[in-house]
Amino acid sequence: MLTTLAVLQVLTIVIGVYAMTTEFSLSALTSGSSPTKPTASPAEGTSPSVPVVTAGPVLAQLPVKPGDGPLPTKGTLTKQLASALGDDALGDRVGVSVIDTVTGEQLFAADPDTAVTPASTTKIITCSAALAALGPDTRFSTRAVQGSAPGNVVLVGGGDPLLAGPTAKQDGYPKQAGLATLAARTAATLKSQGVRKVTLSYDTSLFTGIAKAPGWKSNYIPDGEVAPVYALTMDVGRQDPRFRSPRVPNPPQYAADAFARLLTKQGIKVAKSVRQTKAPAGAAELGRVDSAPLYALVEHTLTHSDNDMAEALMRHVAIKEGQEASFKGGAKAVATVMQRLGIAQGVSLDDGSGLSIRNRISPNALAKAIALSGSPAHPGLHAVASGMPIAGFSGTLGNGRRFVGSDSRGQVGLVRAKTGTLNNVNTLAGLATTKDGRLVTYAFMADRVPVNAEPVLDRLAAIVARS
Numbered sequence: 001m002l003t004t005l006a007v008l009q010v011l012t013i014v015i016g017v018y019a020m021t022t023e024f025s026l027s028a029l030t031s032g033s034s035p036t037k038p039t040a041s042p043a044e045g046t047s048p049s050v051p052v053v054t055a056g057p058v059l060a061q062l063p064v065k066p067g068d069g070p071l072p073t074k075g076t077l078t079k080q081l082a083s084a085l086g087d088d089a090l091g092d093r094v095g096v097s098v099i100d101t102v103t104g105e106q107l108f109a110a111d112p113d114t115a116v117t118p119a120s121t122t123k124i125i126t127c128s129a130a131l132a133a134l135g136p137d138t139r140f141s142t143r144a145v146q147g148s149a150p151g152n153v154v155l156v157g158g159g160d161p162l163l164a165g166p167t168a169k170q171d172g173y174p175k176q177a178g179l180a181t182l183a184a185r186t187a188a189t190l191k192s193q194g195v196r197k198v199t200l201s202y203d204t205s206l207f208t209g210i211a212k213a214p215g216w217k218s219n220y221i222p223d224g225e226v227a228p229v230y231a232l233t234m235d236v237g238r239q240d241p242r243f244r245s246p247r248v249p250n251p252p253q254y255a256a257d258a259f260a261r262l263l264t265k266q267g268i269k270v271a272k273s274v275r276q277t278k279a280p281a282g283a284a285e286l287g288r289v290d291s292a293p294l295y296a297l298v299e300h301t302l303t304h305s306d307n308d309m310a311e312a313l314m315r316h317v318a319i320k321e322g323q324e325a326s327f328k329g330g331a332k333a334v335a336t337v338m339q340r341l342g343i344a345q346g347v348s349l350d351d352g353s354g355l356s357i358r359n360r361i362s363p364n365a366l367a368k369a370i371a372l373s374g375s376p377a378h379p380g381l382h383a384v385a386s387g388m389p390i391a392g393f394s395g396t397l398g399n400g401r402r403f404v405g406s407d408s409r410g411q412v413g414l415v416r417a418k419t420g421t422l423n424n425v426n427t428l429a430g431l432a433t434t435k436d437g438r439l440v441t442y443a444f445m446a447d448r449v450p451v452n453a454e455p456v457l458d459r460l461a462a463i464v465a466r467s
């Protein structure tokens with residue numbers, strides 16, 4: 001049933017083997033790192049464009065029909081996983097679920113319904129809900145519109161934190177919308193109307209509520225883990241897009257001031273004061289730029305553990321589901337969408353990124369959500385599978401610190417998984433093709449870790465891949 005997906009999975013793995021940090025879009029085919037600080041998973045930069053690749057030994061080692069091979073021997077798998085779970089590095093609260101994607105059969109479980117702090121594996125749920133609610137081709141628009149009086153311009157945030165500022169390089173994947181492009185289009189419209197002097201305001205009303213989630217630690221924003229959440233943000237709130245920190249304290253004002261300077265360069269004189277306002281209903285559009293399609297944003301979010309994009313996606317789900325676009329409304333909306341997908345239990349969120357220590361997700365919920373991304377009944381969810389980092393090669397699994405042990409490095413390139421890291425929390429959830437070509441999903445979660453359990457989680461995923 002999942003032959004096509006599994007073949008595409010193999011192709012994405014081959015791409016990963018030859019491109020150390022390159023993302024590859026499964027959606028494009030079907031349609032034509034541990035953090036530097038132990039407190040949270042990072043929001044990394046975009047990756048380079050996809051190079052030309054030829055098939056290599058990873059593909060040659062796999063059967064003709066990946067996904068249709070025999071199930072791994074349960075006794076052997078159980079013995080090996082149970083032995084690895086005895087490692088003291090995992091602490092005293094561990095949840096595990098391993099699922100066969102063809103039949104839905106649970107191949108191994110250890111407290112699979114235990115509510116565990118998920119850290120950044122939360123993004124699997126957030127991204128699944130976004131794709132299901134909004135559709136993979138949805139784009140987010142940043143606009144400039146006519147204000148309430150002639151000569152007034154309002155910059156309207158569309159909830160795209162990847163909006164590129166004037167100094168950002170835009171040569172990666174996914175292709176970002178650019179504030180400079182918006183300024184050029186807006187200036188052209190204004191000049192066509194004979195307007196060369198304006199007052200500028202900005203509108204952030206698409207998102208509501210507080211800008212920092214319950215359960216966020218005070219150091220997250222200063223350390224560059226995430227920016228305050230607003231509908232108008234450029235360069236994910238970074239003061240300089242080349243560096244992870246510092247994040248600016250007021251992303252909307254920072255973006256609007258940059259837009260004013262860009263308009264000036266285009267020959268439009270802008271009044272000195274740039275303030276917040278709300279655009280008039282039905283205001284005439286002066287210019288707009290659109291984000292990459294949602295499937296590409298999801299791939300980016302999962303590969304690079306982008307906290308800012310995850311929080312934006314959660315709010316867009318809230319809007320689609322008729323909830324307020326806040327942390328609270330987003331959590332309700334995501335839960336509603338997951339229930340429609342058949343995951344009615346095991347998900348309780350306070351944010352969309354997993355930075356909140358108050359989030360709880362069960363291993364069963366994560367493994368089932370990943371399995372849905374390969375289901376023929378849910379083709380719109382495929383970007384969850386293709387966005388997973390590749391062991392040893394891309395994203396948060398490509399930092400040279402994962403899958404390096406003697407008990408896991410043999411599965412480099414054969415495991416795809418989303419990492420999760422907070423203080424005393426290590427999680428890993430993803431998919432792998434067994435040695436006989438069976439596609440399985442898994443979630444390994446521990447939230448009472450004494451120091452660091454990442455090598456043990458890598459070993460567990462490697463056991464599944466070579467079973």
